[in-house]
Amino acid sequence: MSDAHSLDALIQALRRLPGVGVKSAQRIAFHLLQHDRAAAQSLSRALSDAAVNVRHCERCHTFTESAVCDTCLDEKRDQSILCVVETPADQSALERTGAYMGLYFVLMGKLSPLDGIGPNDLGLKKLFDRACDGEVQEVILATNFTAEGEATAHVISEGLKARGVKATRLARGVPVGSELEYVDLGTIAHALVDRR
Amino acid sequence: MSDAHSLDALIQALRRLPGVGVKSAQRIAFHLLQHDRAAAQSLSRALSDAAVNVRHCERCHTFTESAVCDTCLDEKRDQSILCVVETPADQSALERTGAYMGLYFVLMGKLSPLDGIGPNDLGLKKLFDRACDGEVQEVILATNFTAEGEATAHVISEGLKARGVKATRLARGVPVGSELEYVDLGTIAHALVDRR
Numbered sequence: 001m002s003d004a005h006s007l008d009a010l011i012q013a014l015r016r017l018p019g020v021g022v023k024s025a026q027r028i029a030f031h032l033l034q035h036d037r038a039a040a041q042s043l044s045r046a047l048s049d050a051a052v053n054v055r056h057c058e059r060c061h062t063f064t065e066s067a068v069c070d071t072c073l074d075e076k077r078d079q080s081i082l083c084v085v086e087t088p089a090d091q092s093a094l095e096r097t098g099a100y101m102g103l104y105f106v107l108m109g110k111l112s113p114l115d116g117i118g119p120n121d122l123g124l125k126k127l128f129d130r131a132c133d134g135e136v137q138e139v140i141l142a143t144n145f146t147a148e149g150e151a152t153a154h155v156i157s158e159g160l161k162a163r164g165v166k167a168t169r170l171a172r173g174v175p176v177g178s179e180l181e182y183v184d185l186g187t188i189a190h191a192l193v194d195r196r
Numbered sequence: 197m198s199d200a201h202s203l204d205a206l207i208q209a210l211r212r213l214p215g216v217g218v219k220s221a222q223r224i225a226f227h228l229l230q231h232d233r234a235a236a237q238s239l240s241r242a243l244s245d246a247a248v249n250v251r252h253c254e255r256c257h258t259f260t261e262s263a264v265c266d267t268c269l270d271e272k273r274d275q276s277i278l279c280v281v282e283t284p285a286d287q288s289a290l291e292r293t294g295a296y297m298g299l300y301f302v303l304m305g306k307l308s309p310l311d312g313i314g315p316n317d318l319g320l321k322k323l324f325d326r327a328c329d330g331e332v333q334e335v336i337l338a339t340n341f342t343a344e345g346e347a348t349a350h351v352i353s354e355g356l357k358a359r360g361v362k363a364t365r366l367a368r369g370v371p372v373g374s375e376l377e378y379v380d381l382g383t384i385a386h387a388l389v390d391r392r
Contacts, residue, residue: 015241016235018227024215026285029246033259037247039212043223044243047228048211050202051236054229062231063200088203089222104204108230180348192375 007033059130061123062088062106071104072096078102080137084127084156086110086144094142102140105130111142111152119155127156131165138166145172203229255326257319258284258302275297277334280323280352281308282340289324290338292392298336301326306339307348315351323352327361335361341368 007029014025032040056062057069064070071077081102085091085111094100107122119125132140139160143149153169160167170192174183201223212220229235252258253265260266277298281287282305290296292327298381315321327335335356341346349365357364369387370379 004261004265006242006249006261007259010242010246013235013239016232017224019220027215028213029286032243032281033246033250039209040243040247043209044240044247045213046202046206047236047240047243050206050225050229051233051240053202063203065200065202076272087226089226114225127252128380132339189203 056108057106060104060106061108061126062091076101079135082131082136082138082142083140083142084153085142086149089121105139105182107143110148111155112148115148122152124156124159126160128163131160132163136165138168141167141169143186144168158178202277214278252304253302255378256300256302257304258300261375270331272297274384275331278327278332278334279336279338280339281320282345282348286338286340293340301335306344307351318348320352320355324355324359327356328359334364337363338367341366 010029011022012034014020015022017025023139032043039093049074053065054063055065057064057067057072057120059072060071062071071150078101082105083091083094083100083102084096084105086088086107087187088106088108091104091106094104106126107116109117110118110120111117139156141156142155143153143156152181157169158169171194172187173194174187174191180188198334206225206228207218207221210216210224211218213221220302228239229270235376249261249296250259250367251261253260253263253270255264255270257390258265258267264268274297278301279287279296279298280303281290282303284302284304287300287302291301301323303311307313307315325333335352337352338351339349353363353365367390368383370383370389376384
């Protein structure tokens with residue numbers, strides 16, 4: 001492949017994607033060039049369009065192409081509840097449940113001291129200002145139930161408590177459709193404590 | 197993510213890559229837009245450059261940007277041996293050994309009746325013509341040692357035999373550095389039969 005410079009460049013560029021090593025990059029490049037050049041061209045356009053057009057909503061930080069996203073502009077949504085999530089994918093999962101009609105604040109990350117991501121990088125100041133705007137009555141902390149997600153929820157809940165804003169956390173418990181035998185012990189312990 | 201149309205388009209385009217499902221596509225899109233827009237732009241350019249510039253070598257079918265690839269043009273290489281491989285990645289693995297100085301014929305695939313890929317799709321006619329050009333003395337079959345690779349090697353070797361051209365196959369045996377205990381039985385059986 002020594003004299004196909006654009007092929008080598010393509011493999012190098014693919015390797016910068018998360019989770020793509022040199023073998024996957026070769027396989028993807030081979031597939032696109034051999035079987036699907038139309039997909040290569042459309043991915044090329046999609047990448048450049050998205051890199052130029054997608055920005056962050058001024059109110060909730062999620063990805064949008066307008067100054068303020070449709071969700072934040074939707075007057076039918078409950079303006080008094082704010083749900084804090086880590087990523088737009090988490091927001092999208094909550095939306096798909098159809099069970100939440102409030103607004104969002106998307107952190108676009110989580111506290112991660114090892115990666116040098118502190119409260120300022122997540123825009124927590126902006127979140128606290130918003131929570132204190134008089135309209136928000138409750139902040140639901142829906143960060144992930146991982147060590148970093150829990151730490152993030154803890155820091156935010158402390159900050160909200162200091163400002164006198166009510167903070168709640170998604171319930172922990174046994175997932176729907178699961179058999180107790182296969183559920184991890186920490187989850188069962190939480191489900192016992194939070195029984196209703 | 198309802199009003200970020202270029203984001204949705206990007207996720208759809210990423211899903212067309214082999215081995216990328218909807219979760220990976222979301223994760224890749226999020227990573228690029230949140231942390232590495234430069235990578236998105238450079239991948240966009242690399243994709244479109246490669247889709248436009250990369251074509252197949254007229255002699256060996258591998259990817260190249262010229263009419264004939266550097267390897268085929270290299271007069272120092274042994275013109276009497278032709279090594280048949282499935283993909284440019286296989287060719288590149290053979291090149292990295294430094295143990296082969298002949299020429300190549302890259303099938304750009306393998307016989308695969310279930311996918312509707314027969315002898316005509318692989319350009320076997322062209323391979324046979326080339327093997328009979330008077331210059332080639334030996335064809336080394338270096339397709340993979342999988343069911344489809346073996347079938348491909350078998351069909352090619354029958355065709356070459358009918359034309360009176362010598363065909364050889366890469367040796368099967370115990371991989372260098374491996375312990376017998378962990379080598380599969382089929383491999384050990386082959387290594388016994390082919391002992392030297």
